[in-house]
Amino acid sequence: MKIPFLQRGPGKPAKMINASLLRASFERRAVLIGAVQGGVGVLLALRLGYLSVAENEKYRLESESNRVNLTLIPPRRGWILDRDGAPLASNRADFRVDLIPERLVDADATIDRLGELLSLEPARIADIKDKVNTSRGFQPVEVASGLAYEDFAALSVRLPEFPGVVPQRGFSRLYPTASSVGHLIGYVGPASAEEYEKDPNPLLITPGYKIGKDGLEKQFEKELRGVPGARRVEVTAGGRIVRDLETREDVQGAPIKLTIDGPLQDYAARRIGLESGSVVVMDCRTGDLLCMASMPSFDPNSFSDGIGGVEYAMLRDDERVPLRNKVLKGLYPPGSTVKPMVSMALMQAGIDPEETVNCGGGLRVGNRVFGCWNRRGHGATNMAKAIYQSCDVYFYSMAQRIGMQPIADMARRCGMGQEFPLPVTSQFFGTVPDPAWKMKKWGREWQTFDTVNATIGQGYMLSSPLQLAVMASRLATGKHVMPRLTLDTRPQGFDKADFSTEQVSYVRKAMSDVVNGPGTAGRARLPIENTLMAGKTGTAQVVSLSISNGKSGPWKYRDHGLFIFFAPYDNPRYAGAVVIEHGGGSGAAYPIARDVMTFLFDPAKGLEALAALEAGWGGTAQQRLEARYAAYAAERGASVSRPPRRDEEILDRVDAEARRAATQTDAIAGEVIAPRPEANPSGTPPGAPAAPAASPSPAPASPAPPAETAR
């Protein structure tokens, strides 16, 4: 304004700009800007009101959820108890460390430093890295549990250096008898991604929380789980806990009371020793399963910490399949153990037990000759002698008379081919062959020699140790005993009699003579006064004679050894079955049955026998497993392939292998079986003459009484 613009003449157009025009324009525009500013002010006030009044509820919630961190307190898992209330699976307080993969900054470096800090083995570190790489980001990966307090404290102090690492106090599963209960109880492990998708419960991805993966742990997951507690804490954005607001305690899962007798289970598992096999013992007055031991086994304590690569490789490479629960998923030709059952079928078909068959060491069926295990023959043989001497010719002959159907029906009635209402993840049925079954499965007519093979428990016949034990208790009691595994179920089947009293006492006596009389298992006699055990031996051929003689050679071609038993014979209290895979004959099975029953009636005596044996074997089953692991890890530790990512894959693989193994004997089902010499009372190995002949040629019709049976 200092510079006058008067030089602009007054004659200029009216549009000419001058100071007063500018001043007016300034004032107009200032009002405009002021109005805009006022408008912004009003907008801000409205927005403020909207946020703090209309949206207040929403933002207050969000602020609370920022401030308050709800941590789940994983519920303590229910205990699994034996029949006397002693724990087979319990919990122990524990310091543990987990990783949350998605929160890790530099996974490998963190794991290496953790490994150093906690002094982990290289194999373990490799396993953790592998798991972190393959797991979904939110799934916690266990680094270590059972830490010493010093290690735990050292790590907790340095936590800011380790994002994604979660040290905590918690509980871990403890199986006091370790591998003895591995197959029965199963184990626990972190939920897999699939399990979390099926049940998107935040508890499942809580670090350190584990669910049942196999066996009873899986079966009773719902009961054992309990109710998680919760802790509300005020946290900063950085995650630092400012204070506790409120804590709700967890509710421990319900205990599961089993019918299992813990000490007996452990004893039986250990008594199996170096063999591969199973022992089932039932209380035949209630159907209680007292023992379901399957060995060799895995250590569920170590499985619950995560199945390590080395450990898995060792168990997988073992031809004795430590991952298979042989009680439920081992299928074996029952061999001669079916003879008492077949005898029942014969009696019910009207055969007089006193009727004799002359055993000349073999019997011609069609154009083939089926030998008796005793090539010299048993001479005149009635039913009792056929049982205690295990005479094959008697059964060949009698079974042909009544045909296969009554025998198959009786086998099913005794439990073979049956599934029992037990809380187990799966049980194999086995096979009770009959004409309809053969036609359906193989498309071929039933032949007489099929009947002959089936009557001595060979051919297509397959059953599990559990089924054999049930058969033993049904034969012993004459009742339709149903097995049970938990104390809260009712005993079943005792109102249903399968056999008449006379038939039962006849078979009981004959089976007692197997052990206590002139039978095939004299060494099975209990070292206890006035307690007599009854039983029946069985030796099952698994491959053709042209491959192996069943006694020596490769382990997997040796005969299975079987024994069913009950005691006391005249008033049965306990019944059961022992099956030793490829034990080379029933001689491998009945000493175990004898010691297990001895332990039941007189624990001290049983333990004495076991202690002597274990001294020779190199420790208890668990000690041997650990020693083997150490040796294996030292030898192969660096070169193992990694275990399947999911535990389910392991279990499926084990099942598939068990099914495949059960078909091993299909190959010889149609062959003439040359029955193996049954174990002998004197305890000496079967003599050369008694060994099966190399070819199933017509047996010498020698009527001489079997020398080995004299006692």
Add this chain to the structure above:
Amino acid sequence: MSTLTQRTGIIPEPIARQPWEMLIPLVLLTSFGGLVLYSAGGGAMEPFALSHFIRFAVFAVMTAIIASLPRDAVDLLTYPAYLVVLLLLLAVEIVGQVGGGSQRWLEFGPIRIQPSELMKPAVVLAMARFYSSLPSGMIGSWRSVLPSGMLIVLPIGLVLLQPDLGTSVAIAFGGVVVMFLAGLPLWWFLTAGGLGIAAMPLIYFFALHDYQRARVTTFLDPESDPLGAGYHIAQSKIAIGSGGIFGKGFNNGTQSHLDYLPEPHTDFVFATMAEEWGLMGGLFVLAMYALILKWGWKVAAEAQDRFSALLAAGATATIFFYIAINLLMVMGMAPAKGIPLPWMSHGGSSMMTNMICIGLLMMVNRWNRMAPRRGLAA
């Protein structure tokens, strides 16, 4: 303003003539800001509240000095002051280049100066000076826009190099408001605005840095990145919204005290306040700002000459820009950018800028009082 003087004769004239209608809200606001900073500091004077008060006191002295400057001195010093600040900006750029990596300040012993802040009032001063000396007849010609355009573009260019988009926009805003009030043809602004809108996509894709682009994207869709760039604004809205009508109470804000709210003492101080004082506190703050700005416009309207009028309006607009952008940002209506809230946020640079603006306004106010308004034809 002189009403106070007339009504209360007992108050000494030098005190009574002060612009209390602005000073009282200003002091209330600053004190309230100190209270909020006390809470943001975890319920203690240190580290925020005490220095806030000390700065206010120091800058108040500076404000008084500015307010007492005579008109001639201002006329004389305006361009040199602008030039000095421009050189300082250049120095920032050079020091940044030499030191490797960008920076926004210069250090003189213990004092750290952010020249881009000083540039905001400097641009307003220079523009007002330019238009006041421009012959009225030239308004509307290229000569009315090219030199002043240079006055704006030079510092903006330097500040953009730092890079600091928020301050550049603030400088441009002050300059453009002065241009607008200087009477440049309206259609220029409309055309420029239209072109600006049309150029937005180009700027977005070619001129912005990644982090700036992230801010814009987050602003347009806050849910797109709740833990990244959108986290700040989301937490700020939670803080404000959860405060409700009366707030959670002094020192009881969880968002700020538990570190969910980022920068609870600087950019997001309003959210810190609203969480603890609620809608009532927010309205109080808005009312105080309204009073201060209203006084600013009154000073501009009462200005005796073109220079004072443009200067007062530009200073008011600069203060307004701070307030508006910051509040729009904390309430989720503008992209997050580093613009603090005047007299409430902790931080010396913005306090200095705003106090300079207040000083300039008080200065103009004093001139207004000394020389009665001239007639239109003067």
